[in-house]
Amino acid sequence: MEMQKTYNPKDFEDRLYAEWMEKNYFRAERDPAKIPFTIVIPPPNITGQLHLGHALDNTIIDTLIRFKRMQGYSALYLPGCDHASIATEVKIVEEMKKKGLTKKDVGRDGFLERAWAWKEKYGGRIVEQMKKMGVSCDWSRLAFTMDERCSRAVREVFVNLYEKGLIYRGDRIINWCPGCKTALSDAEVEYSEDASHFWHLKYPVKDSDEYIVVATTRPETMLGDTAVAVNPADERYTHMVGKTLVLPLVGREIPVIADEYVDKEFGSGAVKITPAHDPNDFEVGLRHDLPVIRVMNDDGTMNEEAGDAYCGMDRFAAREKIVEDLKACGALVKIEPHTHNVGHCYRCKSTVEPIVSKQWFVKMAPLAKPAIDAVARNKIKFTPSRFSKIYFNWMEGIKDWCVSRQLWWGHRIPVWYCDDCGEMIVSKTDPSECPHCRSKNIRQDEDVLDTWFSSALWPFSTLGYPDKTDDFNYFYPTDVLSCGYDIIFFWVARMIFSGIEHTKKVPFRDVLLHGIVRDEQGRKMSKSLGNGIDPLEVVEEYGADSLRFSLIQGVAPGNDSRYSKGKVEAARNFMNKIWNASRFVLMNAEGVNVPPMATVKLSAADKWIVSRLESCIKEVTLNLGKFELGIAAGALYDFLWSDFCDWYIELCKSALYGDDVEKKASTLSVLCFVLENALKLLHPFVPFITDEIFRNIPGTQGSIMVAEFPRYNAKLAYKKEAKAFETVMDVIKCVRNMKANVGCPPSKKVKVYLAAAANRRMLAAGADAIARLAGASGVEFLESGASLQEKTFSQVIEGCTVIVPLGELVDIEKEKVRLRQELERVIGEIGRADSKLQNRGFIEKAPKNLVDNERAKREKFIEMKEKIEAQIRDLGE
């Protein structure tokens, strides 16, 4: 093959992906001979396009999937999208608004038509984007939260929960978004510290000069007050309890009640109670049987209950007017500046209003308990483990889940009401008549379900639930669930309790959480900051492999990371390095009949690189198993760049360019062996480049995607030989270092003398390497005691003294200084070793190998010390 000089991913990424698709490599078969390994995608919203968070999701999951697939599992990466009820509806409303249309104008059916068209467009686009990232999803199983399968699961679950009494309808205080005009769950409200005011109001006692002062942050709600509460133990107010107050502006008579909820120390110690507009007040209202007066409409304007003066006004305008009116009638005592936490809709950012409303709720306590147990008893394991604490924290304090939404885009609640007999029909299938009175006059509930209601079923709804399909039986429960820690509450927790409740099994064994991808300055990427990065643009510029590698490299599970162009460039440079190393190997192998490695005689350098490869295999496999993708990627980076390229390839050159045909063939054999295995190890991380190169290695067949992942082979570990060879490398480094220290150009050949006692054979075998890599004109051994006539530099390394005659470059005084510094360092090391070895505790308690190690080290340094002292003597005191 003709390989380009530089790595150019555009030449092959799309082509390879098309081929993988065509060959059906992504398809996970229900092979009874294989063990299944399943990951379902965190389904991206169809609202728009993918961002770097999705890219990270996909890279992590795809890396694990490809790894397992190569290990022989039937690996299923199940793709899909989420209908994102509220988010999509907001987008479509916006889109219609541009054309001057409202939801009302187009009607429910018209609206849904637009929504489906939107889904087709953006859902398709997202799939295309994912393909660009190289993910090996089984597209034949592509799912959508509103497709037939998932919808059936939603109905099944809703009805089952209803029949078990775990889902109910009732008037409760909920979070209302006046922007989206729908109820929200607690999880969908974001709080922020907003500057506001504290308005202190005076409520007069009926037929008296007395009054009570209350404070509020939302004065407009006073129109719905139905009591004022004080703490029963508060002596200031004991005499007031039971008296009647006259609500200013409204004139309604309301009681003073006593309730523990009130904090004596806070404010005036008296609280106005508005059951319809505050969660705490609602509870107080229930305890005291207070009327609930709702003064606000769904769109955030005041209603008739607010009185003619305010009816129809927006809540914030009404607030101003009410404050003015209160001031005018003398009911306003004072206004204090006050910052407090205000809830905002997580989609449209409008200020959320707590409002009493009739909604559907899922009863959480019975569902939460087994879900907590599953994690507590390690049936599900979080990585990193600290997230289980966060999970417990949330699950233990969980309140009932408001699941109805006043939206059109979503799963319509499977409940019908009979206009004739008033009965409610909860059904998995659409009824045609009322089963109670046979009336045809039935209407379906107008509302849809929270998006997360269907997301919660994702690991099993996508596999066929409620039917016990073959897929369900084979692939469920899934194995790993990987997503960002920011959706633990929204998604992970809900999948856990849903999975346990409806399938009687935990939906996955492992939860692997990753952090948020931030911008270069550590800020969250957001539309308002305009600092978002489109992964496709990065792919376009650098290729998918570079993006994937840059997202994985140096990242620990659960930790946030920063995206930067520099990181992608570094990854791209690594790809280029892989590319060129491969090009080097393949070019040299061209026309050569490369023998299998098992048949050739290995040199010391060969054994060294094979040994390094084996430990790399070990490390990569181990760390992928622990979800430590960053460490695994780091090990590969070091192995390929430092060990393979900087050392081994350089070491090979003399054999490759030499005349010894056999030697050349055996070297190529090792080069191909190591390259092939390294590519296999790399493939899960960077699928394209590895496959592109793999096909050109002599002796390989087909795609690397379906090759077997390398297995550690203890026979190839060559621990002793590898260690011995490192002395040769040390000599090379030492000579280079000496040259650089005195400004001798690296290309200038120098004679190298070695004084060594033990490992002469190895050093002699390495003479050629030393000559080539250190720029030596020759390597000679000095007998002990022999000395040279020329001026020399010498340096002591482990097991050897390296002596280089550098003639005129030698500055005796400078060299003495260096030697003395070196001596000092070595003496320091001896001292350190001594103090350890003289410590009885260390000798007795530390593992034996460590103690032996320390002894050996001490010996080594003492030997070095003596040699350095001898050198100093030679230079003359």
Next chain:
RNA sequence: GGGGGUGUAGCUCAGUUGGUUAGAGCGCAUGCUUGACAUGCAUGAGGUCAUAGGUUCGAGCCCUACCAUCCCCACCA
């Protein structure tokens, strides 16, 4: 109010079960057209691992306190 993260080289970050002389990338300095790669090669400078105690034969790692910084949950009107 409760919970959690982070703090290691100029910058971005690794550092696994506590065990060699604490690492990488980028940046910096010096020198290299060494027949794969300047998206490269070699050499080097740069760290009292936030601070103070403690446990241990041994601490970047475990414990306690404290400082800084970020996040999540709760929502006292």
